[in-house]
Amino acid sequence: MLLVALAGWMIVAQYPDGDVGPEAAARSKAAFEEATGVRLLWVAVTAGGGMIDLRYRVIDPDKALIVHDQKRPPRIIHEASGRALSRPWMDHSHKRKQHAAVTYYRLLTNSGGMVKRGSLVTVAIGDARLEHVVVQ
Numbered sequence: 001m002l003l004v005a006l007a008g009w010m011i012v013a014q015y016p017d018g019d020v021g022p023e024a025a026a027r028s029k030a031a032f033e034e035a036t037g038v039r040l041l042w043v044a045v046t047a048g049g050g051m052i053d054l055r056y057r058v059i060d061p062d063k064a065l066i067v068h069d070q071k072r073p074p075r076i077i078h079e080a081s082g083r084a085l086s087r088p089w090m091d092h093s094h095k096r097k098q099h100a101a102v103t104y105y106r107l108l109t110n111s112g113g114m115v116k117r118g119s120l121v122t123v124a125i126g127d128a129r130l131e132h133v134v135v136q
Contacts, residue, residue, distance in 0.1 A: 028130060035128035037063025041103065043076060043121055044136040049113040051089050052076050052135075054106045054123070058098045065098070066126045067106070074106055077122040078115050079132070084124070085111060 033039050037060030044053045054074060058064045067074055075086040089107035098104060115121060119135045 025132075032123075032125075032128050032130040033059060035063070036066055036125045037061065038067060038125070040123055040130055040133065042136050043123060043133050045110065045115060045117050046107075049116070050110055052085060052108040052110050052115055054108060055103060056105075057103045058100050061098050061100050067098075067104075069126060072126055074108075075124040076108060076115065077124060079120040079122060081114065083111075083114060085109065085115065087111070 029040070037058060038056040039059050041055040041057055042053070044055075045051070046053045054076065056067070073086045073088070075084045077084045085108050087109045089109050115135055117135055121133050121135055122129050122131045123133055124130075
């Protein structure tokens with residue numbers, strides 16, 4: 001009985017806001033898409049660990065302009081350390097208008113190789129945050 005209680009506590013402790021399971025993740029993802037106009041496709045370590053590849057598909061071109069906010073660029077927050085990565089590897093070329101259903105990318109510098117495959121990160125664009133994204 002003690003083991004069952006411990007297992008239950010471990011499951012609930014993973015979801016501090018009270019939401020448990022895939023339904024909560026789907027709601028969080030939908031809220032992120034509504035706020036940003038983009039659907040996150042993946043976050044992956046590339047270039048021998050020196051860069052982070054952030055891929056997204058535009059679902060609302062007008063809202064997706066937030067990706068190019070110079071004052072608040074997209075950030076990858078390493079959940080274990082709390083450090084944010086936002087320095088682009090190169091300037092992004094799609095600053096004016098993005099098109100619906102088109103996939104775009106941002107390459108961010110992975111300072112010191114901090115983010116590794118399997119790491120949990122939060123993707124932040126403007127005020128929107130998508131937490132617990134597993135890095136590929």
